[in-house]
Amino acid sequence: MLRISKLTDYATVILGLLAADPDRQQTAAEIAEHTQVAAPTVSKVLKQLQRSQLVTSSRGLHGGYRLARPAREISAAAILDALEGPVALTACSGEHSHCDIEGTCSVGGAWQRVNRAIRQSLQEVTLADLAGLDAGSTHFAVFDVKLRNGLHEAR
Amino acid sequence: MLRISKLTDYATVILGLLAADPDRQQTAAEIAEHTQVAAPTVSKVLKQLQRSQLVTSSRGLHGGYRLARPAREISAAAILDALEGPVALTACSGEHSHCDIEGTCSVGGAWQRVNRAIRQSLQEVTLADLAGLDAGSTHFAVFDVKLRNGLHEAR
DNA sequence: GAAAACAGCACTAAAATAGTCCCACATTTC
DNA sequence: GAAATGTGGGACTATTTTAGTGCTGTTTTC
Numbered sequence: 001m002l003r004i005s006k007l008t009d010y011a012t013v014i015l016g017l018l019a020a021d022p023d024r025q026q027t028a029a030e031i032a033e034h035t036q037v038a039a040p041t042v043s044k045v046l047k048q049l050q051r052s053q054l055v056t057s058s059r060g061l062h063g064g065y066r067l068a069r070p071a072r073e074i075s076a077a078a079i080l081d082a083l084e085g086p087v088a089l090t091a092c093s094g095e096h097s098h099c100d101i102e103g104t105c106s107v108g109g110a111w112q113r114v115n116r117a118i119r120q121s122l123q124e125v126t127l128a129d130l131a132g133l134d135a136g137s138t139h140f141a142v143f144d145v146k147l148r149n150g151l152h153e154a155r
Numbered sequence: 156m157l158r159i160s161k162l163t164d165y166a167t168v169i170l171g172l173l174a175a176d177p178d179r180q181q182t183a184a185e186i187a188e189h190t191q192v193a194a195p196t197v198s199k200v201l202k203q204l205q206r207s208q209l210v211t212s213s214r215g216l217h218g219g220y221r222l223a224r225p226a227r228e229i230s231a232a233a234i235l236d237a238l239e240g241p242v243a244l245t246a247c248s249g250e251h252s253h254c255d256i257e258g259t260c261s262v263g264g265a266w267q268r269v270n271r272a273i274r275q276s277l278q279e280v281t282l283a284d285l286a287g288l289d290a291g292s293t294h295f296a297v298f299d300v301k302l303r304n305g306l307h308e309a310r
Numbered sequence: 311g312a313a314a315a316c317a318g319c320a321c322t323a324a325a326a327t328a329g330t331c332c333c334a335c336a337t338t339t340c
Numbered sequence: 341g342a343a344a345t346g347t348g349g350g351a352c353t354a355t356t357t358t359a360g361t362g363c364t365g366t367t368t369t370c
Contacts, residue, residue: 005327006328027346028346028347029346038329038330043348044328044330046347047347047348047349050348057347057348058336058337058347059335059336059346060336060338060346060347061338061346062339063346064347065347076269114280117276118276161358162358162359182314183315183316193360198316199359199360205317206317214314214317215313215316215368215369216313216314216367216368218314
């Protein structure tokens with residue numbers, strides 16, 4: 001239920017690695033080696049993270065990536081947004097959209113409220129929490145995301 | 156992000172219809188007609204809901220479906236569980252699972268906490284809320300579920 | 311015993327996701 | 341200024357997941 005994609009999973013791992021050593025700039029290849037994620041995939045993820053301003057990059061010899069801001073200021077919601085798109089709600093949730101079944105449905109609005117609630121939870125979780133830095137601060141409520149076939153596969 | 160499947164979307168609409176008239180037993184064909192969902196699909200969804208004890212069915216002539224219990228006692232989490240599987244976390248979340256990258260990762264546990272939080276939100280939302288019955292009780296927090304290509308498609 | 315309606319299963323098709331590759335552009339070093 | 345190193349972007353392919361359909365069996369009522 002409510003699964004998050006593999007790429008998002010990778011992203012958290014990659015960001016976690018960067019967060020562990022925020023001053024050092026790391027190349028995509030180094031990150032791939034440390035995380036065991038295939039290099040092209042790491043690149044892809046990093047590019048997306050760069051576009052969303054979660055990491056900064058520098059090109060050229062001795063280039064690489066690093067966190068754009070402290071781990072504590074990066075929310076789980078921001079990571080999801082970066083990887084899974086702008087989260088424009090495609091459906092009923094849109095401003096002026098209409099259902100084919102408006103009459104009998106009446107369900108639409110509630111999902112949006114649910115949606116907003118979960119989103120709020122996600123905003124309160126930071127990369128620092130996810131990466132296990134900042135040990136004392138796990139005051140946020142939490143739940144069950146299906147991470148299937150991901151890095152976190154059982155072996 | 157965090158999308159729910161079309162079938163789950165259908166399920167809420169179907170359950171909403173049943174909830175609107177809890178005393179009457181309705182056939183799959185009737186439900187299909189009212190909801191504009193294709194009949195075989197309605198059947199499929201209802202079967203799954205039956206297996207999860209959210210609706211009761213009776214066979215034979217004059218058979219049909221009805222809610223197994225009041226709308227207020229059916230949580231959104233239960234609906235998701237029914238449609239999207241037993242939500243056994245396939246990953247790190249399992250009891251004795253290990254990551255290939257245990258050393259560098261450290262992200263695993265936090266997702267489970269996030270997961271539990273969202274799940275809790277979902278448990279506080281009932282079918283009555285979703286169906287818009289029970290007008291006063293929308294005290295639950297809420298968020299952004301991507302319902303794409305579903306019944307709720309904009310037209 | 312015939313008709314109506316659910317139950318279960320398997321199969322097909324379509325769509326989303328994940329992953330890979332290639333080439334262009336930017337820096338730095340020599 | 342040329343070469344090496346590394347990111348940037350896009351296109352393409354393959355895999356997986358999801359959605360949808362059809363068929364056969366079982367139960368109940370009349």
